[in-house]
Amino acid sequence: MRRNRLIRSNRKKSLSLLDRFLDIKTLLAFSVLMVLFFQQQTNHIVQAEHLEPAPAINQPNTFTKQHLNPLGSSLIHNDIITSEDSDTSVQSIKPEYNIETLLPVYHWQSVTIKKGDSLSSIFQHVGLLAYDLQSILKLNKDSINPLLNLKPEQTIHIAIRQLDSGKNLLEGLQLSIDNINTFYLERIEAGYHAEIITQTIDVKQRLVRNNISSSLFSAGSEAGLTDKTIMELAYIFGWDIDFAHDLRGGDQFKLIYEQHYLDGRYIGDGDILAAEVVNQGKTYRAVRFTDEEGKSDYYSPQGESMKKAFTRTPVPLSRISSRFNPNRRHPILKTRRPHRGVDYAAKTGTPIIATGDGKVHFIGNKGGYGRTVILSHSGRYTTLYAHMSRYRRGLRKGKKVKQGQVIGYIGSSGLATGPHLHYEFRVNGIHRNPLTVALPKATPLPKKYHQSFQETALPLLAQFTSPSPTQLAQR
Structure with missing residues (x-):
């Protein structure tokens, strides 16, 4: 009996030693795994500090295209609005884009461009390294054209992430090109991605008419037209009328053109849709038409091109x-x-x-x-x-x-x-004589577009003869 108890006691001691051995082995294995894990994390940090292209960070505040335009193409939708000036319903696209969706997790710096500034000098000013500049310059030149043609008074907003080493990493930037177009650059896994995002605008039609007493420019300005729109009007009829010397008393003009609004604020004129000029008792009319290929031009009500191979004057308003x-x-x-x-x-x-x-x-x-x-x-x-x-x-x-x-x-x-x-x-x-030489005509509107052209032209031209009240020489 004593011998059996001794055997059982030795067996328990052996099992206890075996359990301890297995516990030590498990602990060693766990320690090795932890060493390997921390070594991997260290390597990752070192790589980041050497400015290797960083993988996307899986956190809600990452600077991504979704935050630049979170709705993608679904942002654009059509509504019908009524012009306050001409009571004409036109297609409108209401802006929903909000720049505040750019998340502030990064350090943002704003730089106003001065004469002589370049992307290189700006990057140096904010503490970015040449590596980021070189990565951007590897992109297609057309895609980064706004960065290569910086203009004084533009403001560039730069998103910077500071690394543990103290170095700055470019995460993205924003550059306003004009009222509706903004250039964006963002860091992606493979380097950088650039694109231009266009905010959608409200488009209203305006009908204006006025008599021409001295010059087209003064009559247009009196009617509230911008210089751009007056120049466009002169150009449309420039093949038939020399506005420098053909004008006479009793001449007049009418036109329907687009005005652009952003968030209810007027930002500029669009295209002239239809126009009429009475010169020395003769009436000239033109309608803008865009074909299925997206090419736009002006034609007479009969579909004849307003263009000729040459315009009469090289300086319309002189x-x-x-x-x-x-x-x-x-x-x-x-x-x-x-x-x-x-x-x-x-x-x-x-x-x-x-x-x-x-x-x-x-x-x-x-x-x-x-x-x-x-x-x-x-x-x-x-x-x-x-x-x-x-x-x-x-x-x-x-x-x-x-x-x-x-x-x-x-x-x-x-x-x-x-x-x-x-x-x-x-x-x-x-x-x-440039004023009297016979000018060759341009190609008329192809026959396949005649029906579509008439559907565009007739409603517009009808407004010129409509007795409904319109604006006369006022904005």
């Missing part, structure tokens, strides 16, 4: 100071020299537009012409623009230009008594 005259006496040289063009007087710096599509044949100083641009149009036609104060930036020989595109600015370079543009029009090298 006055003619000297006409085409083969026997004119030169005002400076005091000799009889042919004046083979038309002079348009305007203040220095007034934009000069190309009267037709073409290519720059010559740009530079040309004797008495001063700073001059000569455009070639399909080989047969050439136009000359002289006495400029300066050329449009980037214009050079061989560059293509579009009709209506600014090519330079009014000046008095060369032999000139004051600021004006000397404009010449040549056909097969022979000078022609």
Whole structure:
């Protein structure tokens, strides 16, 4: 019996030692696992401090595209509103975007752009490293164009995350481009993502009419039109009417155009939808039409293009100071020299537009012409623009230009008594009077669009003859 008790006692001791051994083994295994875990976390922190692309952080305050535009494309929805001016129902899109949805978990710094600033100098100013700049510059240039073309007085807002090492990591930035467009950059797992978000606006139609007593510009300003809208009106009818010298007493205009509002605040004018000008007893009408490819242009009620291959004048809102005259006496040289063009007087710096599509044949100083641009149009036609104060930036020989595109600015370079543009029009090298030369027509509206065009045009044109009250010479 004693022997059996001794055996059982030894067996209990053996089991107790075995249990202790297993407990120690478990503890050692757990310790090894904890060492490996902390080593992994340490490596992760070190990598972050060396500015390797950081993975997305799974926390509710992460700077993400959802916070920039949490509703995505579903943000846009259509309502119908009524214009306070013309009682015309138009499509409207109400803004719901709220910049406050950008979460404040990061340290935000705002920098106002000054002349000479660049993205590099701004990053240095806020303590960001060159690594972030290099990562951004690897993106498609078109996608980061607003950052590459910073303008004075713009404000850039920068979201910065401070690492334990004291270094700053760029998480995102925001740059307002204009009233409705904002550029955003955000950190993602693979680097950075850039996009432009456009806030939607309310669009209202406004019908305005006024008599033209002295000039289109003064009549338009009196009616509350912006300079942009007046210039657009002059351009639409510029192939048929020379607003510098064709206006007469009794002339008048009417137009329906868009006004843009953001959060109930007027932010600018949109496109002219339809317009009418009565000049010397003749009525001209134009309607804007957009085809299925998204191309917009102006057409007469019959579907004829308002465009011709050339406009009559390269400076729509100016006055003619000297006409085409083969026997004119030169005002400076005091000799009889042919004046083979038309002079348009305007203040220095007034934009000069190309009267037709073409290519720059010559740009530079040309004797008495001063700073001059000569455009070639399909080989047969050439136009000359002289006495400029300066050329449009980037214009050079061989560059293509579009009709209506600014090519330079009014000046008095060369032999000139004051600021004006000397404009010449040549056909097969022979000078022609720019005011009377027959201009080739542009392509009319394709027949497949005629029905759709009429559906657009008729309701708009009906407002011009409607007896309903409209605004006259007031905003």
